[in-house]
Amino acid sequence: MRNIALIVGYDGTDYSGFQCQPHGNTIQDHLEQAIFVLSGERVKLHGSGRTDAGVHATGQVANFHTTSSIPAERWALALNARLPNDIVIHSAFSVPDHFHARRGAIRKTYCYTINCNRIPNLFQRRYEFHHPLPLDFQAMQQGLVYLLGEHDFTSFTSPLSKKASHVRTILDARLELEPASVNVLTESNLYHTSEWDEQHYPGMQRGVIRLYVSGNGFLYNMVRIIAGTLIQVGERKRKPEEVATILEAKDRSKAGPTAVPHGLTLCEVEYEQF
Amino acid sequence: MRNIALIVGYDGTDYSGFQCQPHGNTIQDHLEQAIFVLSGERVKLHGSGRTDAGVHATGQVANFHTTSSIPAERWALALNARLPNDIVIHSAFSVPDHFHARRGAIRKTYCYTINCNRIPNLFQRRYEFHHPLPLDFQAMQQGLVYLLGEHDFTSFTSPLSKKASHVRTILDARLELEPASVNVLTESNLYHTSEWDEQHYPGMQRGVIRLYVSGNGFLYNMVRIIAGTLIQVGERKRKPEEVATILEAKDRSKAGPTAVPHGLTLCEVEYEQF
Numbered sequence: 001m002r003n004i005a006l007i008v009g010y011d012g013t014d015y016s017g018f019q020c021q022p023h024g025n026t027i028q029d030h031l032e033q034a035i036f037v038l039s040g041e042r043v044k045l046h047g048s049g050r051t052d053a054g055v056h057a058t059g060q061v062a063n064f065h066t067t068s069s070i071p072a073e074r075w076a077l078a079l080n081a082r083l084p085n086d087i088v089i090h091s092a093f094s095v096p097d098h099f100h101a102r103r104g105a106i107r108k109t110y111c112y113t114i115n116c117n118r119i120p121n122l123f124q125r126r127y128e129f130h131h132p133l134p135l136d137f138q139a140m141q142q143g144l145v146y147l148l149g150e151h152d153f154t155s156f157t158s159p160l161s162k163k164a165s166h167v168r169t170i171l172d173a174r175l176e177l178e179p180a181s182v183n184v185l186t187e188s189n190l191y192h193t194s195e196w197d198e199q200h201y202p203g204m205q206r207g208v209i210r211l212y213v214s215g216n217g218f219l220y221n222m223v224r225i226i227a228g229t230l231i232q233v234g235e236r237k238r239k240p241e242e243v244a245t246i247l248e249a250k251d252r253s254k255a256g257p258t259a260v261p262h263g264l265t266l267c268e269v270e271y272e273q274f
Numbered sequence: 275m276r277n278i279a280l281i282v283g284y285d286g287t288d289y290s291g292f293q294c295q296p297h298g299n300t301i302q303d304h305l306e307q308a309i310f311v312l313s314g315e316r317v318k319l320h321g322s323g324r325t326d327a328g329v330h331a332t333g334q335v336a337n338f339h340t341t342s343s344i345p346a347e348r349w350a351l352a353l354n355a356r357l358p359n360d361i362v363i364h365s366a367f368s369v370p371d372h373f374h375a376r377r378g379a380i381r382k383t384y385c386y387t388i389n390c391n392r393i394p395n396l397f398q399r400r401y402e403f404h405h406p407l408p409l410d411f412q413a414m415q416q417g418l419v420y421l422l423g424e425h426d427f428t429s430f431t432s433p434l435s436k437k438a439s440h441v442r443t444i445l446d447a448r449l450e451l452e453p454a455s456v457n458v459l460t461e462s463n464l465y466h467t468s469e470w471d472e473q474h475y476p477g478m479q480r481g482v483i484r485l486y487v488s489g490n491g492f493l494y495n496m497v498r499i500i501a502g503t504l505i506q507v508g509e510r511k512r513k514p515e516e517v518a519t520i521l522e523a524k525d526r527s528k529a530g531p532t533a534v535p536h537g538l539t540l541c542e543v544e545y546e547q548f
Contacts, residue, residue: 009396058396080393088393119354119362122283122332127397 001065004072005095006031006079008060011086012051013126013262018060019050027051027087031062034082038075039068048101048108048269052221054261056127059090059109059268063101099271107171107270109214112227112263116206117180129227129263134197134204135234137177142240143233144173144211146247147226154250156226157219158258166250168222172214175230180206209234212267221258229256275339278346279369280305280353282334285360286325287400287536292334293324301325301361305336308356312349313342322375322382322543326495328535330401333364333383333542337375373545381445381544383488386501386537390480391454403501403537408471408478409508411451416514417507418447418485420521421500428524430500431493432532440524442496446488449504454480478508486541495532503530 010018010027018027028045035043043064051057070078075092083089113128115121120130147170154166197206211230213223229246232238238256246254284292284301292301302319309317317338325331344352349366357363387402389395394404424443431440471480485504487497503520506512512530520528 011396011399056396077392085394085399086396088396090393118351119364120359122285122360122362123330123401124397125285125359 001067001097002072003063003065003095003097003099004075004092005061005063005099005101006075006092007090008062009058009088009090010056010060011126012054012056014086015053017051017053017055018047018057027057027060028062030083030087031079034079035064035066037082038078039066039070041066041068046101048105049218049266050220051266052224052261052264055264055266056262057266060266061101061105061269061271063095063099065097101269104271105217105269106272107214107216107268108218108266109172109212109268109270110218110223111265111267112211112213112223112259113265114209114211114227114231114263116209118206121208126262127265128208129231129260131231133235134201134206135209135231136203136236137175137205137209137234138203139236139240140209140211140230140234141175143230143238143243144175146240146243147213148173151247152250153219153222153247155246155252155255156222156229157252158221159252161220163219166219168215168217168219170213170215172212174212176210176212177205178208178210180208204234204236223264224259224261225252225255225257227259227263231259232256275341275371276346277337277339277369277371277373278349278366279335279337279373279375280349280366281364282336283332283362283364284330284334285400286328286330288360289327291325291327291329292321292331301331301334302336304357304361305353308353309338309340311356312352313340313344315340315342320375322379323492325540326498326535326538329538329540330536331540334540335375335379335543335545337369337373339371375543378545379491379543380546381488381490381542382492382540383446383486383542383544384492384497385539385541386485386487386497386533387539388483388485388501388505388537390483392480395482400536401539402482403505403534405505407509408475408480409483409505410477410510411449411479411483411508412477413510413514414483414485414504414508415449417504417512417517418449420514420517421487422447425521426524427493427496427521429520429526429529430496430503431526432495433526435494437493440493442489442491442493444487444489446486448486450484450486451479452482452484454482478510483508497538498533498535499526499529499531501533501537505533506530 072094076089150169346368350363389402428440
């Protein structure tokens with residue numbers, strides 16, 4: 001038996017998440033089916049973790065054991081030919097027998113994308129949350145700092161979580177702003193002009209905001225609740241310092257809403273050794 | 275009656291083209307319906323021209339006459355709230371009564387996008403043609419030059435065209451290459467490596483190729499047949515000079531295939547005065 005690891009990307013729009021569900025239509029179902037069509041083997045695929053329905057990935061990692069003699073480097077193109085066009089294998093390689101995509105993961109990075117332009121970006125609309133009003137980017141950055149390090153993230157997970165511990169470590173987190181082009185701000189004659197923005201939302205920004213969060217593990221809905229809370233900070237509905245209070249409360253009802261899944265992408269999963 | 279012009283973008287994937295069809299589901303149908311829902315008026319919308327089923331737009335122009343008192347600059351946001359999320363109005367403004375989006379157009383620019391990387395780009399897959407092998411970009415540039423200027427484009431339109439004249443002028447045309455990142459070329463362990471490329475396709479390129487074509491008007495399928503022919507030049511199935519011979523032949527069967535619609539986007543329509 002060989003152990004094959006796959007680096008997988010998907011547009012999660014039309015799927016019920018990564019992990020197998022009773023009603024099917026998951027990324028895992030399609031991957032296991034493609035492996036079966038290719039090799040004739042019914043394998044059990046181990047993903048690095050679930051992603052919610054509608055969430056995307058550029059660097060999900062999964063592994064499976066196989067008796068097939070197909071060379072590791074051929075699996076990627078061969079599976080791609082048998083997968084729907086919204087799932088792609090970026091690469092495939094042999095890993096040590098003990099490698100396990102979930103148990104071995106030491107760090108994951110997610111990106112949540114918020115488009116603060118007046119009109120949605122047609123060609124990115126499936127991959128970003130459209131927030132038609134400007135946000136206070138600096139306040140969001142200030143709020144984010146409180147989440148760095150080891151904390152009990154009970155306030156930032158679903159009350160349905162059954163995990164024994166809600167302590168996780170955020171190893172790195174940053175916000176990037178790609179400012180709206182001058183063209184969009186001044187030449188469009190949409191009803192809300194840049195002068196209107198400055199009058200009603202002084203010091204707030206338009207553009208595409210990307211929230212990158214890396215951690216040693218994430219609870220159910222954790223990144224989406226962080227994003228939903230920071231959006232409220234950006235809207236000045238909450239002060240940045242409230243993020244600390246929310247953490248301390250260990251109470252889901254104190255945090256902001258769960259941001260929509262389609263803004264979220266699992267970017268990278270890292271291992272001690274691959 | 276006022277005359278309102280709209281600048282419209284759409285993801286054409288799920289539509290039967292811009293212009294009304296007997297079986298519906300066109301961009302025009304949705305726009306006219308949204309105008310009706312907003313204003314109560316059944317208007318006749320004039321687009322700058324058809325786009326085929328599956329073709330996208332970032333700068334389609336359309337106009338309609340209305341007795342509504344809604345200020346011109348409010349139409350964009352008000353219509354966007356009533357349109358499916360794959361159609362957006364970028365702006366709306368009052369134009370002189372005689373303005374006609376089709377008859378007044380003096381120049382249109384289309385872009386055809388070809389992704390020559392081994393695996394498709396998940397998040398752009400609806401908007402670009404995936405060509406998994408490298409192309410000879412310089413040969414494509416040489417072939418394109420023959421199309422500049424005024425020519426009879428009979429070889430580059432559908433035999434079904436009913437136009438009295440197939441003479442059109444290509445005012446500007448260029449090819450841009452965004453080279454594949456080194457990461458994609460060397461670090462991926464997909465079966466075809468960059469050494470394999472250089473051995474089998476010496477001097478050919480990987481990356482995203484964009485073909486921009488501006489003209490005073492385009493025949494049915496014209497840009498897609500130009501793209502399909504230049505792809506064959508890029509594959510070295512034809513020499514660049516053959517483009518001249520194809521033009522002279524005035525025979526559709528001499529040109530390359532009609533490239534898939536989803537790679538094509540109508541970028542801009544220009545007018546003498548707006």
